[in-house]
Amino acid sequence: MATSAVRKPGSFDLTGLQRLGRSLMLPIATLPAAGLLVRLGQPDMIGRWSAARTVAQVISGAGGALIDALPLLFAVGIAIGWARKSDGSTALAAVVGYLAFQGVLKAMSPVVLPGKVDSKGGQELVNFGVLGGIVMGLTAAVLWQRYHRTTLPDYLGFFSGRRLVPILTACAAVVIGTAMAYIYPAFNSGLTWLGNTVSDHAVAGGGVFGFTNRLLLPLGLHHILNSVLWFVVGDYHGVHGDIPRFLAGDPHAGTFMTGFFPIFMFGLPAAALAIWHEAKPEQRKLVGGIMLSVGLTSFLTGITEPLEFSFVFVAWPLLVIHALFTASALALTNALGIHDGFSFSAGFIDYVLNFGKAQHAIWLIPIGLGYAALYYVTFRFIIRRWNLSTPGRGADEISEAAA
Structure with a gap:
């Protein structure tokens, strides 16, 4: 008789974290295209020739659009990677959820950030960056797995199954977005502190990251650590994370990459x-x-x-x-x-x-x-x-x- 494996008391179940780490690889795989386009379109590459400057701007604009859309790409990629037997409706639910999530954050910005303005003089917006995409991607995946086979009464039959998931994800985005908006000031202060601490102690910070990064490799958890430092920590003209900041021209980026x-x-x-x-x-x-x-x-x-x-x-x-x-x-x-x-x-x-x-x-x-x-x-x-x-x-x- 077959028996199922039972987790020992006091042991840690890393299955969920390992699934998250594997799921992160799908959106990360889009970065080479973005980086290549941004780099080729810059003034010291194709843009060095006056006759090709328009072409350079087009190429750079294409890459910049991918960089700007990283949170959405993470939402879609993680939803597909996390949900078992996912399909196109999983990705659609992630897109719907993320767009609703961003709309909620924009509406909540004057409430949680009263009187704060951005560099252009407009209302400073709540911006969770890639983390917001990860949250909504996981939300869409979990809801899809639970409800993609749900059958509604006949008069609502059109919305049964996979069509129900984007609706549920949008509703969840309203709740999640509102809750996260209220914690944003503390979250932003914490990230600012972390970024300043790393900048002031780049040698020790880089060393600790490098050691931890490789030790987590056998568990497949290093991608989670990478995602925080490469795509969330640090700010350069509204661009967050070591990789996007480097591609945007931040001369201080690279703390977690160069070595x-x-x-x-x-x-x-x-x-x-x-x-x-x-x-x-x-x-x-x-x-x-x-x-x-x-x-x-x-x-x-x-x-x-x-x-x-x-x-x-x-x-x-x-x-x-x-x-x-x-x-x-x-x-x-x-x-x-x-x-x-x-x-x-x-x-x-x-x-x-x-x-x-x-x-x-x-x-x-x-x-x-x-x-x-x-x-x-x-x-x-x-x-x-x-x-x-x-x-x-x-x-x-x-x-x-x-x-």
Whole structure:
């Protein structure tokens, strides 16, 4: 007889947070398009030629529209990613809910922010940014899962099932928007304090973020932490979050991005080389092909999970070392006043694309080479010293898997 797994008393169920982390990846995947369009349309790129300035403005305008619509994109993406067996009605419910939510916040702004004006002299508006999109995306997903098969009486039959969900989401948006409007002053003060604290302690703040970011990787929870710092914290002419601020030209942005470039472009590929060299001779050729592939992926695109997952579960000491090195890289680049950023991840493509916007980015190359040596020597020593079961060192693991 089959039995269901029972969670032990006192243990933590991270399933919901892990689902949220996975759901965040869908809207985040739109950022490369936005970043590429914004970057290509700027004066030092296509805009440098007078004959192409109109084209540059068109391209930049397209990318800027995506950046401005990030909260809506997050609402739609999370609704689709969170709800099981979601369809187009889930996305529609998220759009309806978010638009209603924004309307409520606009109407509530004079109530909760009386007498406050923006930079243009108009009423300052309640603005939760991406967080508002996340809240409404989750709301739409939860309501869709619960009510998308609900049957109403015959005289209301047209609104049964999936057609009911957008209506319920709009109603929920009124309640949620009103409640969140009243907490906005405290929320905004807290974010301002956090942003100022990070700015005043960028070295320590970057280090703590880098360490925590990598330690959360095996649980899939690092995306939640990333979303707060990359899309919510900090303000630059009404633009919030480290990534949007960098793309908007904030010279102080990059606190939570710059230090990843030496790690993703140099450190982790060197770790892949170390894992390859520590494989058994009979498995070294196959492991070398795998490590070369994932190492090159990390260098070019900044997609590191295929490489990191090759050791984080089977050799946890390497994860701790990796987290410490990442923390030190973010702290070091912040201490040196280097500011760089990305629209997708800290790979070579983003490095080259955003080189003109960055400050002192050339120093990331020698710093990265230093981390490459550090990763290679440390990983080889620890793998050999503690006989860790990295790829190619198990008991004929690859040949058995192939059989």
